[in-house]
């Protein structure tokens with residue numbers, strides 16, 4: 001449905017959105033991320049791939065400081081968003097997370113109405129001045145989340161009553177309702193059927209126009225379809241990072257090659 | 266896993282044969298099924314024993330206590346003689362107040378005399394002996410009635426007197442002609458009179474709201490005792506407990522559960538809270554005595570002090586149940602809120618707390634129900650044994666003026682010698698149980714109603 005050729009157009013001048021330097025993450029004594037350096041570009045979809053437990057989620061959660069909520073987690077090194085260190089003591093993680101949105105692996109809608117699920121973020125950030133504006137944001141986000149047609153007649157129904165795939169699209173819509181600059185997605189399609197997956201992938205491709213999107217995935221095909229850049233993690237190391245086409249057709253590192261061809265993982 | 270690997274360890278395990286029929290149970294399956302049936306039988310037996318105990322308890326309580334809700338009354342036509350009650354005849358309230366209950370006794374005697382003459386009774390009892398059928402508070406009852414409206418002086422009114430506890434007991438079957446042999450409070454002749462009056466409709470047993478709403482009475486007048494005032498005492502204590510324990514408990518739990526770092530200090534606090542929940546309630550009583558009364562000089566026997574002591578006792582219950590219900594909210598909800606840029610406090614107050622609320626409420630109600638039935642700590646702060654004769658007027662008085670509490674009142678009644686009080690103790694237990702069952706039902710309903718799926 002999506003060919004990699006299309007995604008490589010119009011990417012001549014790219015800016016770095018996030019740059020990570022010498023990032024180490026420890027869970028207590030476990031060294032989960034080892035010396036990762038990476039430049040994530042703006043208006044680009046970057047895929048994180050790698051075997052289970054290699055630290056993809058951990059690194060992703062560093063990018064919006066969700067790891068702060070884990071007591072034993074310790075992060076060192078620098079992560080810069082638009083050149084500003086997000087781990088600087090002056091930075092409030094709450095403000096950061098409004099800029100860097102996140103979609104989790106397991107759909108986690110609030111046990112509230114569909115409307116309130118979407119409206120919650122805009123409300124706490126004061127993005128709407130009145131009900132009409134809020135309605136507009138809700139509709140726009142649900143449309144972009146490719147779920148509007150399914151829920152437009154039951155916005156008052158609880159979000160938890162939707163199917164797993166619908167819930168995940170609701171969560172994506174919720175994440176983009178706050179107009180983040182970066183969208184982090186941790187295996188967003190692991191609970192979705194092929195049709196919903198295709199819709200989400202289409203959505204990701206569209207989001208690329210305005211955001212920088214980072215997606216963790218276990219599906220090589222998905223990484224190849226939606227991303228322009230791919231990072232391969234292995235045992236906490238960033239083994240290889242480059243153009244998606246390059247990684248999948250001509251990887252430099254033997255570990256990357258064996259993973260892609262299905263020998264480790 | 267192959268067949269050979271399974272057989273390696275056990276001694277001579279029979280090989281599983283393929284192609285065996287499913288229609289015949291193997292010995293192993295039979296044994297397993299028998300074990301399961303045995304276990305179910307134990308369970309049913311256990312439930313049966315429990316239910317039997319409950320039925321015995323309930324039957325006992327209601328059998329003994331229902332009598333307290335009805336009371337025997339004697340209705341007489343009393344002439345409110347002006348020459349006795351208001352000699353000057355100018356209806357001056359101050360003058361009328363000067364007539365003590367002794368001044369009213371002759372009126373009651375006269376009323377009995379008239380009654381006896383009307384019915385042509387030949388009991389031969391003196392009017393004084395007839396009037397002894399009434400409660401010792403009969404004259405005071407009549408005096409209150411007159412003082413409430415002095416214009417009644419001079420009229421003949423039909424007045425419903427409380428019968429004394431022996432007559433009441435006779436009506437309820439507690440007192441019989443055999444049992445009064447050594448009782449100098451009532452004679453067989455008096456019971457004959459009662460029989461005649463019953464036949465004629467003057468002596469009646471009816472529902473007695475004064476038991477539920479009235480104040481306790483002295484040892485001599487069990488027929489006049491009610492639980493209402495100590496119910497108010499309990500109510501004011503519960504208000505104090507709710508107003509203090511709920512906010513303090515919930516705030517402490519939220520802090521401990523959501524904000525506090527997990528280190529040795531919070532571990533110690535956690536252990537101490539659990540220990541506190543297991544501390545015998547009388548310890549809280551002596552603490553209350555030392556701190557609130559001896560040190561802070563709050564009044565003895567005041568519901569405020571009782572409420573403070575019970576707050577200490579209820580806090581651990583509320584904290585433990587609140588923390589449990591906060592814990593049961595899935596972390597993914599917190600992640601979701603933080604992920605869209607909510608602060609920690611917003612995540613807690615907008616999402617976690619509403620989901621935990623039913624659990625918190627349930628815990629609070631159960632804590633309150635425990636506190637409501639608690640007697641031991643009240644012993645030490647003087648709420649047991651104190652008899653408040655009037656309902657407090659106003660909230661301040663309700664909190665500060667000495668009072669009793671329902672369980673303390675029940676204990677007090679059970680302690681007294683007269684069997685009429687024994688009946689009232691059981692009656693009090695019925696009222697207390699009604700409160701407790703209502704509260705627990707409320708807790709269950711709340712839990713059912715707000716139960717959520719995620």
Ligand SMILES: Nc1ncnc2c1ncn2[C@@H]1O[C@H](COP(=O)(O)OP(=O)(O)OP(=O)(O)O)[C@@H](O)[C@H]1O
Nearest residue numbers: 027030032050051052053054055056057058059070
């Ligand atoms: N909360 C935690 N506490 C302790 N260790 C953790 C925690 N979360 C992750 N880890 C450890 O960090 C390492 C990386 O985990 P991470 O969740 O990032 O893997 P992943 O690449 O996302 O795997 P998957 O593809 O299965 O989701 C693992 O070894 C894991 O055991």
Ligand SMILES: [Mg+2]
Nearest residue numbers: 056057058186
């Ligand atoms: Mg993961």
